[in-house]
Every structure is written in structure tokens, then in C-alpha cells.
Amino acid sequence: MARGERRRRGAPTDGARTAEGATRGGPARRESRVGVARGTVGGAVLAIVALPLALTLSGNWLLAWHRARRAVTLHSAPPALPPDSSSPAVAPDLFWGTYRPHVYFGMKTRSPQPLLTGLMWAQQGTTPGTPKLRHTCEQGDGVGPYGWEFHDGLSFGRQHIQDGALRLTTEFVKRPGGQHGGDWSWRVTVEPQASGTSALPLVSLFFYVVTDGKEVLVPEVGAKGQLKFISGHSTELGDFRFTLMAPTSPGDTAPKYGSYNVFWSSNPGLPLLTEMVKSHLNSWFQHRPPGTSPDRYLGLPGSLKWEDRGPNGQGQGQGQFLIQQVTVKVPFSVELVFESGSAQAGGNQALGQLAGSLLTQALESHAEAFRERFEKTFQLQKKGLSPEEQALGQAALSGLLGGIGYFYGQGLVLPDMKVEESKQKVAPALFPPVPLFTAVPSRSFFPRGFLWDEGFHQLLVQRWDPRLTQEALGHWLGLLNADGWIGREQVLGDEARVRVPPEFLVQRAAHANPPTLLLPVAHMLKGGDPADLAFLRRAFPRLYAWFSWLHQSQAGPVPLSYRWRGRDPALPTLLNPKTLPSGLDDYPRASHPSATERHLDLWCWVSLGAHVLVQLAEQLGESEAAAELGPLAASLGAEILDELHWAPELGIFADFGNHTKAVQLKSRPSQGLVRVVGRPHPRLQYVDALGYVSLFPLLLQLLDPHSSRLGPLLDVLADSRHLWSPFGLRSLAASSPFYGQRNSEHDPPYWRGAVWLNVNYLALGALHHYALLEGPHQARAAKLHSELRANVVGNVLRQYQATGFLWEQYNDRDGRGMGCRPFQGWTSLVLLAMAEDY
Numbered sequence: 001m002a003r004g005e006r007r008r009r010g011a012p013t014d015g016a017r018t019a020e021g022a023t024r025g026g027p028a029r030r031e032s033r034v035g036v037a038r039g040t041v042g043g044a045v046l047a048i049v050a051l052p053l054a055l056t057l058s059g060n061w062l063l064a065w066h067r068a069r070r071a072v073t074l075h076s077a078p079p080a081l082p083p084d085s086s087s088p089a090v091a092p093d094l095f096w097g098t099y100r101p102h103v104y105f106g107m108k109t110r111s112p113q114p115l116l117t118g119l120m121w122a123q124q125g126t127t128p129g130t131p132k133l134r135h136t137c138e139q140g141d142g143v144g145p146y147g148w149e150f151h152d153g154l155s156f157g158r159q160h161i162q163d164g165a166l167r168l169t170t171e172f173v174k175r176p177g178g179q180h181g182g183d184w185s186w187r188v189t190v191e192p193q194a195s196g197t198s199a200l201p202l203v204s205l206f207f208y209v210v211t212d213g214k215e216v217l218v219p220e221v222g223a224k225g226q227l228k229f230i231s232g233h234s235t236e237l238g239d240f241r242f243t244l245m246a247p248t249s250p251g252d253t254a255p256k257y258g259s260y261n262v263f264w265s266s267n268p269g270l271p272l273l274t275e276m277v278k279s280h281l282n283s284w285f286q287h288r289p290p291g292t293s294p295d296r297y298l299g300l301p302g303s304l305k306w307e308d309r310g311p312n313g314q315g316q317g318q319g320q321f322l323i324q325q326v327t328v329k330v331p332f333s334v335e336l337v338f339e340s341g342s343a344q345a346g347g348n349q350a351l352g353q354l355a356g357s358l359l360t361q362a363l364e365s366h367a368e369a370f371r372e373r374f375e376k377t378f379q380l381q382k383k384g385l386s387p388e389e390q391a392l393g394q395a396a397l398s399g400l401l402g403g404i405g406y407f408y409g410q411g412l413v414l415p416d417m418k419v420e421e422s423k424q425k426v427a428p429a430l431f432p433p434v435p436l437f438t439a440v441p442s443r444s445f446f447p448r449g450f451l452w453d454e455g456f457h458q459l460l461v462q463r464w465d466p467r468l469t470q471e472a473l474g475h476w477l478g479l480l481n482a483d484g485w486i487g488r489e490q491v492l493g494d495e496a497r498v499r500v501p502p503e504f505l506v507q508r509a510a511h512a513n514p515p516t517l518l519l520p521v522a523h524m525l526k527g528g529d530p531a532d533l534a535f536l537r538r539a540f541p542r543l544y545a546w547f548s549w550l551h552q553s554q555a556g557p558v559p560l561s562y563r564w565r566g567r568d569p570a571l572p573t574l575l576n577p578k579t580l581p582s583g584l585d586d587y588p589r590a591s592h593p594s595a596t597e598r599h600l601d602l603w604c605w606v607s608l609g610a611h612v613l614v615q616l617a618e619q620l621g622e623s624e625a626a627a628e629l630g631p632l633a634a635s636l637g638a639e640i641l642d643e644l645h646w647a648p649e650l651g652i653f654a655d656f657g658n659h660t661k662a663v664q665l666k667s668r669p670s671q672g673l674v675r676v677v678g679r680p681h682p683r684l685q686y687v688d689a690l691g692y693v694s695l696f697p698l699l700l701q702l703l704d705p706h707s708s709r710l711g712p713l714l715d716v717l718a719d720s721r722h723l724w725s726p727f728g729l730r731s732l733a734a735s736s737p738f739y740g741q742r743n744s745e746h747d748p749p750y751w752r753g754a755v756w757l758n759v760n761y762l763a764l765g766a767l768h769h770y771a772l773l774e775g776p777h778q779a780r781a782a783k784l785h786s787e788l789r790a791n792v793v794g795n796v797l798r799q800y801q802a803t804g805f806l807w808e809q810y811n812d813r814d815g816r817g818m819g820c821r822p823f824q825g826w827t828s829l830v831l832l833a834m835a836e837d838y
């Protein structure tokens with residue numbers, strides 16, 4: 001993925017700002033989007049007019065036009081998921097969820113036009129000026145550590161958030177019933193970080209509800225100016241009602257004095273909510289519990305009044321935004337109760353309101369059920385892991401599940417254009433509107449879908465809840481275009497878009513990404529669960545189209561070789577032009593990008609893919625596909641791997657291309673760092689970059705246990721001069737000239753030494769595999785497995801205990817967590833490493 005790109009942008013907040021500025025042009029952009037979405041009819045008309053014209057002018061133009069249309073046309077295969085699979089009628093238990101991973105706490109419905117709820121908070125009176133309003137997860141806002149202690153991916157979660165002197169706990173639990181997704185309740189508890197502090201802080205919590213115009217919200221105001229209820233109605237949700245309960249002391253029902261403020265307006269657009277609240281926090285109020293001296297606080301207006309002002313002070317936005325501020329001295333708890341009319345009528349009313357002690361009971365029984373199911377699934381206790389390791393495992397799983405989001409929108413796609421086909425500059429086009437239910441790499445920094453991350457995410461998710469994995473894979477396969485391509489980064493909807501600067505919004509339809517979704521697919525095949533197989537049957541045509549596109553579009557210069565399309569151009573400022581499609585961004589490749597390159601990791605992914613697809617076709621009785629792919633899978637074996645990628649002079653597998661070692665960045669006056677190429681000149685040869693790519697035939701278990709190549713791979717893996725570090729396998733050998741090198745003045749090393757959990761997990765799986773198979777390396781593989789596992793798990797645990805976070809990558813010299821945090825995407829695989837589940 002283009003992670004390096006985003007990291008290079010510098011402070012995440014800056015990036016977000018820029019992007020936010022860019023999306024402010026709201027209405028105009030929205031218009032143009034609709035225009036393109038309706039383009040199908042227009043397209044047909046255009047075709048009739050354009051066809052004769054094009055034939056007379058240029059057949060190439062027509063070809064380019066056709067290609068551009070296919071890039072943004074959805075694939076015609078039947079969907080992998082049943083119709084309306086996200087609707088409350090078909091999947092009521094998944095309708096509501098914490099599907100807004102980029103906010104500290106919020107829920108929404110799985111709908112293109114969702115009802116959204118969220119929490120903001122601010123500590124009052126600490127410093128003069130505006131209090132710090134917390135809402136969206138940010139890298140640099142000083143909040144943390146934070147993360148889910150429990151989250152079952154379905155109906156319950158408990159999160160802890162540290163914010164300076166405050167410790168917040170946010171909990172939710174759902175109660176099924178009715179036809180509209182059921183009821184749910186929140187509890188937010190705020191306590192002082194240190195006990196016995198003399199001056200207890202005054203804190204405001206802001207609970208909000210946002211609609212997009214479909215739902216009707218009717219607030220009812222109580223005597224103190226507080227909202228008693230918010231009632232509402234929508235087609236998807238039927239009748240519903242929110243109730244904000246009075247604050248209490250934590251852990252009991254003793255009421256605490258709260259001051260109320262409220263703001264109600266048209267919805268300014270989701271990315272603007274924080275700003276809107278900030279700009280209305282402009283009056284001073286007094287918080288004066290009976291018998292105490294007053295405290296001043298900044299608040300929203302004191303009474304309910306509809307403010308129909310759009311973001312620019314004009315026009316009406318879509319939908320409504322209603323936010324209640326409640327200000328209380330810590331410690332306290334506040335509960336928000338959502339009741340669905342049909343669930344209440346269907347029997348939930350008789351159970352009593354899910355608040356107070358009933359809510360406590362529900363939370364406790366869910367926590368207990370989580371612990372039991374966790375042990376039953378992963379058996380960490382039984383396998384002798386410590387309580388600390390078990391807690392890490394629970395946090396890893398919960399953070400991943402709590403990071404699952406539901407997105408809806410249109411991506412931008414640059415069609416695959418050959419220069420000769422179109423003399424004109426090709427503009428990006430809008431992809432049709434699509435939903436995506438997916439886990440995310442990082443709530444603070446990558447809160448959206450990434451294709452190759454998702455395969456790793458689902459390896460863990462499927463152990464816990466196979467249905468969630470079917471849902472996620474089904475959605476990803478729904479993104480397939482007519483050619484069989486899926487964009488590697490999915491920026492769908494305003495909330496996702498606001499986190500990405502405009503220049504990174506466009507996905508290129510010629511570029512691939514490792515087909516890691518086939519890893520959970522292979523696991524499904526192995527498990528043979530009937531529901532999984534039923535899913536695979538529906539998904540097969542799409543998996544097949546996706547894989548076919550991959551191996552055809554990325555075919556290399558010689559038969560059965562493969563080349564990642566989309567390396568960066570050889571700019572004079574880059575030490576080694578990056579290969580973002582590979583997922584390994586700045587991992588060094590041939591020094592001079594060319595069409596003669598062949599990439600080892602891609603070859604291995606295609607080989608693995610062919611084998612998985614053939615197996616799948618055979619098991620599902622898809623004989624035609626099996627017959628077609630069988631020969632490909634058979635030819636992508638050890639022999640051709642050796643022929644294309646074994647570098648005798650290096651004694652290892654390698655990329656091949658136009659390459660020289662003699663490349664350096666040198667500082668030049670007024671130019672900064674500039675790439676200098678010395679002697680020997682580049683020539684076609686194997687690329688001497690020892691690292692993760694070299695290990696791929698081992699990582700994907702493509703080698704026979706008796707292969708003579710296995711020994712050399714284990715040698716470099718186990719050698720501390722090369723890949724072995726006390727904290728896991730490093731991405732690039734310490735002996736490599738590129739080790740720890742920047743790629744440009746502004747581009748620090750990314751996959752050039754750091755320890756990454758996804759690849760370490762693959763390595764553990766491979767070592768475990770070879771430890772089970774008879775062969776000359778069996779005992780060694782077993783020993784390396786247990787040492788590597790201890791190193792990786794030990795370091796992730798130490799860093800978690802020291803910082804409270806799982807990290808994007810780990811320093812190979814001191815083990816320190818690096819990159820963004822929390823990174824509860826594939827770093828959560830530490831749980832499967834602990835469970836030795838591969």
C-alpha cells in the first residue's frame with residue numbers, strides 16, 4: 001500500500017487539514033458525482049454518437065474510451081453476498097455497530113444513508129481559551145493509550161481511553177429484538193487518572209446524532225433545558241427513541257449534578273462536525289451543584305433552538321445534527337439508551353430499560369461470555385500463556401474487531417491507459433457507489449479499507465467469527481470492476497475522504513496488490529465449514545475473475561514471470577523508485593525500473609493463487625475453471641521458480657532487472673539529496689537485496705521440504721547479520737547497502753529493516769509447516785519457530801506494556817514500536833502467533 005506516501009506527508013493532522021479543506025467544496029463535488037453515477041444512460045448515447053466518429057478519427061481513441069469505461073464498471077458476476085445482506089431484515093444483529101473506527105466512540109447503521117451517533121468530550125477550565133475537544137482519533141492529539149479491552153465484533157465492547165488527567169471507559173451492548181436492528185445502550189464513565197487528586201476536573205461529554213435527511217428527529221426538552229428524548233423515524237429503523245440518562249456516580253445509581261447545553265442544526269457534512277461544535281462553544285456558563293461554589297465552563301447554547309445554517313452560513317445541509325452537552329464533575333457515568341420501536345413492542349419493553357443495574361448486568365455477562373469464548377477459541381491459558389499475554393491477545397482481537405467499519409461511496413479511478421491509445425491527458429473517473437464492510441489497519445492513521453491488509457485481518461477475524469469474514473470478503477469482492485481489478489486503497493465516503501490528501505485519492509486500474517484475501521479463503525477450504533463453502537460457491541466467479549486479472553495483467557517479460565506494474569518513475573531524487581503495488585513500498589528493487597523486470601514476491605503470490613484457485617475449483621466442482629487453471633498451477637512450480645529467480649551468484653532467490661549496486665543519494669548544494677549512479681553501470685541481472693522478498697518461496701510454503709533451496713533460505717533467516725533480530729525478522733538484511741536508508745530527502749526508511757508482524761506471522765506459519773513435515777530441515781525449522789515466536793511475541797508484549805499500543809512496525813535494533821499507533825490491523829496477528837494457529 002501507499003503507506004510510505006502518507007507517512008511522508010508529515011504530521012497527520014496537517015494532512016487531514018489539507019484534505020478537509022479540499023472537501024469543503026461540497027455541493028459542487030456532490031453534483032458532479034451524481035452526474036457520473038448517472039452516466040450509464042449518457043454513456044450509451046455517447047457511444048452511438050461517438051462510434052462512427054471514432055472510427056473515422058481513430059480506432060485507438062475508441063479503444064481508450066472503452067477501456068476507461070470498463071475501469072469504472074462493476075463486474076457482472078452475481079454478488080458473493082445474498083441480496084440485501086446488510087439490511088436489518090437479513091442481518092439484524094449486524095445492523096448497528098461501532099462502524100466508525102476513526103472516531104473515539106461512535107456507532108452507525110450498515111446503510112448507504114446511515115443514522116450516526118458519536119461522542120465528543122472536553123475537559124473544562126484546565127487552560128484559558130477553548131478546551132480541547134476530542135472526537136476523531138488522531139496521531140498527535142496527546143490522547144492515549146486507548147483501545148478496546150473487549151469487543152466481540154457484534155454486540156458488545158468496552159474501551160479505555162486515557163486523556164491527560166482523565167480516564168474514560170466507553171461501553172456498549174446491544175439487545176436484539178424487532179425488525180429494525182434492535183436496541184442498544186452506551187455507558188461512558190469518566191474518572192480521574194490518579195486517585196486522591198484534590199481538584200476534580202469538570203468534564204463535558206457531547207452525545208450527538210446525525211442524519212442524512214431521511215430520518216426525522218424530534219427532540220423533547222425537559223425542565224432543566226436538557227433533552228429528555230429524541231424520537232425519530234426512518235424506513236430502515238422504523239420508530240426509535242434515544243434517551244440520555246442523568247449522570248450518576250460510577251458503579252452506582254447515586255445521581256450527580258449535571259449542567260446541560262444543546263445544539264441543533266442541519267447536518268453540516270460529517271467531516272465538519274468537530275469544527276461546527278468548536279465554533280459554537282462560545283458562551284460561558286456556570287456549573288453550580290447545590291451547596292457548592294460555581295465553576296465556569298464553555299458551552300453550546302443553553303436552550304434548544306433550530307439553527308438552520310449550512311456550513312458556509314447559507315443554504316440548508318442534508319439532514320440534522322443534534323448534540324447534547326452534559327457537564328459534570330468527575331468521577332461520573334452517563335448512559336445513552338437507544339430503543340427501537342419494533343424491538344420494544346416485540347418484548348424488550350417487558351425486559352425493562354437497558355440502563356442502570358440492568359445495563360451493568362448485561363455488560364458483565366457479555367464480558368464473561370467474551371472471556372470464555374476467547375479461551376475456547378484460542379486456548380491461550382491452556383497452552384500456558386501468561387495472564388499478561390492473554391490480556392494482550394484479547395486487546396489484539398478486540399482492537400481489530402472494534403476497527404471494523406462500514407463505508408459507502410465512490411472511489412476515484414485512473415483507467416489503465418497506454419500512451420499510444422490516447423494522446424489526451426486521461427482524467428480519473430468516479431467508480432460506482434459501493435459499500436465496504438472491512439477492518440482497518442489503524443483507527444488514527446489508516447481508518448479505511450486496504451486490500452492486502454484485509455487478507456491478514458481476516459485470518460484472525462475468521463477464527464473468531466467466520467461470518468464476519470464472509471461479510472468482509474463478500475464486500476471486497478463486490479468492488480471488482482469489469483476487468484477483475486480491485487483498487488488497493490478504498491476511500492469511500494466523506495468521512496474516509498477527509499483523511500486522505502487529494503493527490504492520494506486516485507487508484508490506478510493497472511496496479512495490483514498482493515492477493516492476500518486468498519489466505520483466509522485457503523483457510524476456509526481447509527476447515528470445510530458448510531457456511532464457508534456456501535459462501536465460496538457464490539464468491540467463486542469473482543475470485544476467479546480477480547485472480548485471472550492478476551496473472552494476466554501483471555505478466556512479465558518472459559513466460560511465467562510476473563512484474564508489478566506501477567513502480568515509481570526513476571526520479572533523480574529517489575534512491576530506489578518505489579513499488580507501492582507490492583505492498584512493500586520502498587523495499588529495494590532493480591535500480592533502473594524497466595519492463596524487463598521480474599518480481600519474486602509477485603511470482604510467489606501468483607503461484608499460491610493458482611494453487612488455491614485450482615483447489616477451490618476442484619472442491620466446488622467447477623470443472624471448467626479447474627481444467628483451465630490446472631496447467632498454470634502445475635507450471636508455476638519449483639522448476640520454473642528456480643529458472644526465473646534463483647540467483648546462483650547470490651545463493652538466494654531474487655528479483656531480476658536492470659540493476660546496479662552503485663547507487664547513492666548525495667547531498668548537492670541547492671538541490672538537496674540527489675541520486676548518483678556510479679560504476680558498474682546498470683545491466684540485466686539478479687537484484688542483490690536480501691530481505692522479505694528473498695524469503696517469499698519459504699513464506700508462502702511453495703518449497704518441498706526436501707528442496708535444496710530450503711537450507712539457504714533458513715540460513716539467511718537465522719543469521720543475525722542478515723534477517724534475524726531479537727525482536728523478529730527484519731524486512732531488509734542488516735548487511736544490505738539499503739538497510740535503514742532513506743529513499744529521498746523526505747522519505748524515511750519503511751520496509752528497510754523494521755520488523756513487520758504480517759511477514760513474521762507468515763514466517764512463523766512456514767517454519768511451523770516445515771517443522772511438521774519430514775525432511776532434512778525439520779528439527780531446525782522447529783527450533784527456529786519457537787525462537788522466532790518467543791522474540792516476536794515477547795517484543796510486542798513489552799512494547800504494549802510500555803506504551804499501551806500495538807504498533808505499525810518495530811525497530812529491529814531496540815524493539816521500539818514505530819510508525820502509527822494504534823495499529824490493530826495485521827499487528828493483531830500476534831494473537832495467532834501466541835496461539836500457534838497458522
Ligand SMILES: *[C@@H]1O[C@H](CO)[C@@H](O)[C@H](O)[C@H]1NC(C)=O
Nearest residue numbers: 592594596658659682683684
Ligand atoms: C539499463 O538502464 C540504463 C540506464 O537507464 C540504460 O542505459 C540501459 O539501456 C538499460 N539496460 C537495459 C538492458 O535495459
